Amino acid sequence: MGSVAAAAVRPRRSAARRREAIAGILWSSPWLVGFFLFTFGPMIASLYLAFTDYTISNLSPKIVGFDNFARALSGQDHLFWPSLVRTLQFAAVMVPLGVGGALAAAVLLNQGIRLVALFRTLFFLPSLTPVVASAVIWAWLFNPNWGLLNHLLAGIGIKGPKWLSDPDTAMASLIIVALWGAIGGSTMVVFLAGLQGVPKEMLEAAEIDGAGAMRRFWTITIPMISPTLLFNLVLGIIGALKVFASPVVMTAGGPSYATWTFILHLYQNGFQFFDMGYASALAWVFMVIVVSLTLLNLRVSRSWVYYEGEARDDAR
Amino acid sequence: MLARFAPWRGALYLTAVLLSAAFMLPFVFAVGTSFKPPSLLHVHPPLLFPPLSQAQPENYWRVFNFPGIPFATFYANTLIITLSATLGGVLTATASAYGFARFRWPGRDLFFTVLLATLVLPEEVVIIPKFLMFHLIPDWLFGQTWINTWRPLIIPSWFGGGAFAVFLLRQFFLQIPRDLDEAAVIDGANSWDILWSIIAPLSKPALATVAVFTFLGHWNDFIHPLIYLNSTDKFPLSVGLRWLTQQPTDPIEPRENLLMAASMLMITPAILLFFSLQRYFVRGIVMSGIKG
Numbered sequence: 001m002g003s004v005a006a007a008a009v010r011p012r013r014s015a016a017r018r019r020e021a022i023a024g025i026l027w028s029s030p031w032l033v034g035f036f037l038f039t040f041g042p043m044i045a046s047l048y049l050a051f052t053d054y055t056i057s058n059l060s061p062k063i064v065g066f067d068n069f070a071r072a073l074s075g076q077d078h079l080f081w082p083s084l085v086r087t088l089q090f091a092a093v094m095v096p097l098g099v100g101g102a103l104a105a106a107v108l109l110n111q112g113i114r115l116v117a118l119f120r121t122l123f124f125l126p127s128l129t130p131v132v133a134s135a136v137i138w139a140w141l142f143n144p145n146w147g148l149l150n151h152l153l154a155g156i157g158i159k160g161p162k163w164l165s166d167p168d169t170a171m172a173s174l175i176i177v178a179l180w181g182a183i184g185g186s187t188m189v190v191f192l193a194g195l196q197g198v199p200k201e202m203l204e205a206a207e208i209d210g211a212g213a214m215r216r217f218w219t220i221t222i223p224m225i226s227p228t229l230l231f232n233l234v235l236g237i238i239g240a241l242k243v244f245a246s247p248v249v250m251t252a253g254g255p256s257y258a259t260w261t262f263i264l265h266l267y268q269n270g271f272q273f274f275d276m277g278y279a280s281a282l283a284w285v286f287m288v289i290v291v292s293l294t295l296l297n298l299r300v301s302r303s304w305v306y307y308e309g310e311a312r313d314d315a316r
Numbered sequence: 317m318l319a320r321f322a323p324w325r326g327a328l329y330l331t332a333v334l335l336s337a338a339f340m341l342p343f344v345f346a347v348g349t350s351f352k353p354p355s356l357l358h359v360h361p362p363l364l365f366p367p368l369s370q371a372q373p374e375n376y377w378r379v380f381n382f383p384g385i386p387f388a389t390f391y392a393n394t395l396i397i398t399l400s401a402t403l404g405g406v407l408t409a410t411a412s413a414y415g416f417a418r419f420r421w422p423g424r425d426l427f428f429t430v431l432l433a434t435l436v437l438p439e440e441v442v443i444i445p446k447f448l449m450f451h452l453i454p455d456w457l458f459g460q461t462w463i464n465t466w467r468p469l470i471i472p473s474w475f476g477g478g479a480f481a482v483f484l485l486r487q488f489f490l491q492i493p494r495d496l497d498e499a500a501v502i503d504g505a506n507s508w509d510i511l512w513s514i515i516a517p518l519s520k521p522a523l524a525t526v527a528v529f530t531f532l533g534h535w536n537d538f539i540h541p542l543i544y545l546n547s548t549d550k551f552p553l554s555v556g557l558r559w560l561t562q563q564p565t566d567p568i569e570p571r572e573n574l575l576m577a578a579s580m581l582m583i584t585p586a587i588l589l590f591f592s593l594q595r596y597f598v599r600g601i602v603m604s605g606i607k608g
Contacts, residue, residue, distance in 0.1 A: 024424065032412075046444055046445045049445065109332070124590075126342070130583065131536060132538055135558075136557060136561060146359070180342065286438065
C-alpha cells in the first residue's frame, strides 16, 4: 500500500520540483543572462581576439597564433615589461602599507578610546572621495611651488621634491594618494569588525598569565583575525594592480613613462591605437597574473590562516 | 589593558588626532582654495583659507557657468546614469538573489561558486570585448552603434547588478526564516507575493546597503565612461572633471580655485549619502568581509 501511495506522490513531487527549478532559474535569470552576456561571453571573445590581429578599421580578425603574446613578452613592445614591473612595484609597496596601515588604524580605534565614531568617520571620508576628485585635489597639494605639501616640508627644514613632475618621485606620489584613500576605508572597517570578534576572555587570560601587549597581539589577535587579514590581502592586491584613474588624471602616465601602469598600457593599445587583438592579449596576461596571485595567496594562507571550526577537528 | 595607563591613553588620543588631521588636510586645503580669488592661488606661503574680505563663494557658481564647459550638464548626466543604473541594479540583484536563496534548481550551487569567483575577477579584463559588443551588435541589429551613448553604462546593471550585490542580498535572504514563506504559501501566496510582501520588507537594510554601494560605484566610475563616451556634453562628472583639468583657460590665469570647487561638488553627494546612511555602509562592508 505504501508503494502505491509513493508512486502516486512521486510524479506530483517531481512536478513540484520542476516548477520550483523553473521558478528559481527564472528569478535568477537576470544575473545568469548577465553573466553569460557581459562576463563569460566577453572572456571567451577576448581569448579568441588575443590570438588575432584585429584593429577596428579592419573588420575581420586575422588569426596570428601567439604573435601578440610574443610581441609583449619578447619586449618588442618596449612598454610591456616596464609597465608590468611598475604596476607590481606599486602593488608591492601599496599592499603592505595599505593593509598594515588599515590594521594599525583599526587597532588604534579598538583601544576603547572616546569619540571612536568621530575618528572612524574622519578616517573613512578619504575613501569615499571619487578617485578623479582626489587626483585633482592631490595634484594641487603636490604642486612644487604653490602646493601645501612642500610648504609644510619646508617648515620642518626639508626641501620638498617635485613630486608628480619628477620621474623618481611620481610613483611614490601616486602611492601616497592611494594610501590616503585606502587606510581608513573599507579595509579598516572590516578589520575593526574582526577585532571586535576576538574573545576578550582569551586576551584577559593571557594578560593574567603575564603576556605583554605585543605578545598578546601576535599570538592571539593576529591568529583570530587571520581570515579577515586574508580577505583584505586578496582584495588589496587586486585593487592595487588595477591602478588606472589616478595616473591618467595626475600624470597621464608620465613623466617619461614613470607612472605608465599596466591597465593604462592596455587602455592605450585598445582605445587609442584600437589594436583590439593586442589589447586582448594584454587583458589575458593581466588576468593570469591576478588569478595566479590570488590562488598563490589562498594556497599560502593554509599555513597561517586560522579557522575556528577547523581547529576543533584537529583537536579530535 | 594598556589603555588604562594615562600616558599611554594620551599617546593614543594624540595619534588619533594627528591621523585625523592628516586625512582631513587635503579636504581643508581644497575647500580653502575653492574660495580663493585667482590672485591668492600662486602665493608664498600658501594660505589655507583666503581672508574673509577676499573670499569668493561665487567660485561655485562660476564652475557652473564656466564658458564652454557644461559642468551643470556633467552633473545632470551623472545623476541620470547613476540613478538608472542603481535602480536596475537593486531590482535585478534582488530577483537574482531570491532565486539563489529560496529555490532549488540544478546548477544553482555551481553558479553560486561562479558568482563568488567573479567577485575577484577584474572588470578590466573584459572591457575590450564589451566595447566591441556594444559597438557591433546594435550596429548589426538596429543599424546604429551604442558607442557614445549611456546604454553601455546603464544596461549591464540591469542584469543582476553585479556579483557583490547578488551575494550580499542572498546572504541576507538566507537569514529570513522559511516558516514565513511557508505560512504565506498556505494562505495562497505565490513566489512573487513572498518576495514582495515578506522578504523585501524584511531586507530593507540590505537593500539600502546595495543601493548605496551601487550608487557610489557608478558615481565614481571612470574607466567605462572614458571608453564609451566621446562627446563632452554626454560626460559624467568623473570624465568631465578630468577634461576640465585639461582645458586651456582664457585669459590665462590660475584656476585651481575652480578645479577645487568642482572637485568638492563631485565629492559632496557621496559624503551626504554616507552621513545619511552611515549604518548601512558599515553593515555592508562588514558583511562583505566576514562572510566573504
